[in-house]
Amino acid sequence: MNKADSERMAGILERMGYKQAEEELQADLVLYNTCTIRDNAEQKVYSYLGRQALRKKLFPQLKLIVAGCVAQQEGESLLRRVPELDLVMGPQHANRLETLLNKVETGQQVLATEELYIIEDLTTARRDSSICAWVNVIYGCNERCTYCVVPSVRGKEQSRTPPAIKREIENLANTGFKEVTLLGQNIDAYGRDLPGTTPQGRKKNTLTDLLYYIHDIEGIERIRFATSHPRYFTSRLIEACAELPKVCEHFHIPFQSGDDEILNQMRRGYKIKTYKKIIGRIRELMPNASITADVIVAFPGETNEQFQRSLSLVEEIGFDQLNTAAYSPRPNTPAALWPNQIPEEIKIERLRKLNSLVEIKAKERNVRYKDRVEEVLAENTNPKDKQQLMGRTRTNRLTFFPKVDNQGNSYKPGDLVKVRVKDIRAFSLSGVIEN
Known part of the structure; x- marks a missing residue:
C-alpha cells in the first residue's frame, strides 16, 4: 500500500515539474512516505528528519514533507517536534499533494490529517516497474484488531467502483503492463460499502465479482491480490481463483497466531480450524498454490505453549514464506495498554526460533520446483x-x-x-x- 501511495505522489511531483534528485541530501524537496505498523519504522523517520532539519537551517528554501501513517498518527505533535516541516499529510491525502504544496508555496505550514473521501485520480502514478503494477481497489480498514494501528491512520473502508478500477487496468495494459496486483488493507472486504445486491440477496460487488469483471482485459497476463483476511476469505473466491486462468496461484493470508485464545484477544474473528479449512480448500483445487502469511510472536500474555502452537501451525501447513514480527506496541491500540507485555529478550528468542523454522519450511516447499x-x-x-x-x-x-x-x-x-x-x-x- 505504501509503495503504491509513493508511486502516486511521485507521479504528481513529476507532473508539477519536479525531477528525481540523485542524492537525498541534495534534493530541494524531500518527501518521506512513512509506515507506523512497527515502532522501528517510525523511529527511522525521526532519524532522517533530524538530518534534513539541519540542512534546512542552511538551505531555507528546502521543502520538507512527511506523508503516510506516521504523519496521520502524530499530526500536529510532529510539527511541534520538527518545526522545520512544511507539510504533514496522512495517506488519505496522497492525491491532494499538488493542492497542499501550492499552499506551502504561499508560506503556510500545512497539516492535512482530517478524514476525507479519497479523490478518484490514480492515473498519474510514476510506476517503479513497467511490467507489474499496483492497483488500489479498497482503502482503509473497518476491523479493530487490538494490536493494529492501521484503522486509525488509514481510515474507514472506501471501495473504488468497478468501472474506475477497470479503466485504470485498461490504461496499464495499453502502455505495456503485463501483471496487476489488486491492493487493499483488507481486500476481501472489497465492495461491502458499495450499493447493490444480486437477486439471490448477496452483495453485488465483491472481490470475486471484481476478478470476473477485470479478468479478460486484453494485454494483462496475470492478476494477483493482497492482503486477505481469513474472516472474509470465501469458498466462492477460492473457486473463482481456480477457474480464472489469469489469477495467479499465490495467496497471502495472515494467520497472526496459531492459538485460538490469542486470536480472540487479538480480535481477529476466526479460529485456527477456519484457517486450516481455507488452506485445505485452496490446496484441494490448486495443489501447487503458494501460501504466504503474516505472524506475530510475543503478543501480550502469550505463553510458551501458545507460541509453540504457532510453530506447530507453521510446521503443519508448510508456508512458502512468512512475514514475521515480534509484537510492537502501537499508539491508540488496546493491546499497547495491557500490563502483560512480554520481555524484549523473550520476543527476540521467539522470533529467532520462528525465523529459523520459516527458512527450513520455505526450502522444503521449494523442493517441489x-x-x-x-x-x-x-x-x-x-x-x-x-x-x-x-x-x-x-x-x-x-x-x-x-x-x-x-x-x-x-x-x-x-x-x-x-x-x-x-x-x-x-x-x-x-x-x-x-x-
Whole structure:
C-alpha cells in the first residue's frame, strides 16, 4: 500500500515539474512516505528528519514533507517536534499533494490529517516497474484488531467502483503492463460499502465479482491480490481463483497466531480450524498454490505453549514464506495498554526460533520446483549478473535465468518464459530456458 501511495505522489511531483534528485541530501524537496505498523519504522523517520532539519537551517528554501501513517498518527505533535516541516499529510491525502504544496508555496505550514473521501485520480502514478503494477481497489480498514494501528491512520473502508478500477487496468495494459496486483488493507472486504445486491440477496460487488469483471482485459497476463483476511476469505473466491486462468496461484493470508485464545484477544474473528479449512480448500483445487502469511510472536500474555502452537501451525501447513514480527506496541491500540507485555529478550528468542523454522519450511516447499518447468514473467535484469533476467513464477517465487537460450534466442523484461528450475534456495530459484 505504501509503495503504491509513493508511486502516486511521485507521479504528481513529476507532473508539477519536479525531477528525481540523485542524492537525498541534495534534493530541494524531500518527501518521506512513512509506515507506523512497527515502532522501528517510525523511529527511522525521526532519524532522517533530524538530518534534513539541519540542512534546512542552511538551505531555507528546502521543502520538507512527511506523508503516510506516521504523519496521520502524530499530526500536529510532529510539527511541534520538527518545526522545520512544511507539510504533514496522512495517506488519505496522497492525491491532494499538488493542492497542499501550492499552499506551502504561499508560506503556510500545512497539516492535512482530517478524514476525507479519497479523490478518484490514480492515473498519474510514476510506476517503479513497467511490467507489474499496483492497483488500489479498497482503502482503509473497518476491523479493530487490538494490536493494529492501521484503522486509525488509514481510515474507514472506501471501495473504488468497478468501472474506475477497470479503466485504470485498461490504461496499464495499453502502455505495456503485463501483471496487476489488486491492493487493499483488507481486500476481501472489497465492495461491502458499495450499493447493490444480486437477486439471490448477496452483495453485488465483491472481490470475486471484481476478478470476473477485470479478468479478460486484453494485454494483462496475470492478476494477483493482497492482503486477505481469513474472516472474509470465501469458498466462492477460492473457486473463482481456480477457474480464472489469469489469477495467479499465490495467496497471502495472515494467520497472526496459531492459538485460538490469542486470536480472540487479538480480535481477529476466526479460529485456527477456519484457517486450516481455507488452506485445505485452496490446496484441494490448486495443489501447487503458494501460501504466504503474516505472524506475530510475543503478543501480550502469550505463553510458551501458545507460541509453540504457532510453530506447530507453521510446521503443519508448510508456508512458502512468512512475514514475521515480534509484537510492537502501537499508539491508540488496546493491546499497547495491557500490563502483560512480554520481555524484549523473550520476543527476540521467539522470533529467532520462528525465523529459523520459516527458512527450513520455505526450502522444503521449494523442493517441489526442482526440474519442473515454470512460467516466469521476466521483470528485470539481475543487478548482480547482467547476463541474467529475474522474474517470478505464478506462485510468486523469485527466479533467475539466462537472457539467451541455447538456440541463441534473446529474452527481455515483459516476456513470459518457460524456465526449467535447476537450483533451489529458501527464497529463490534459478534455472534455464526450456525450448
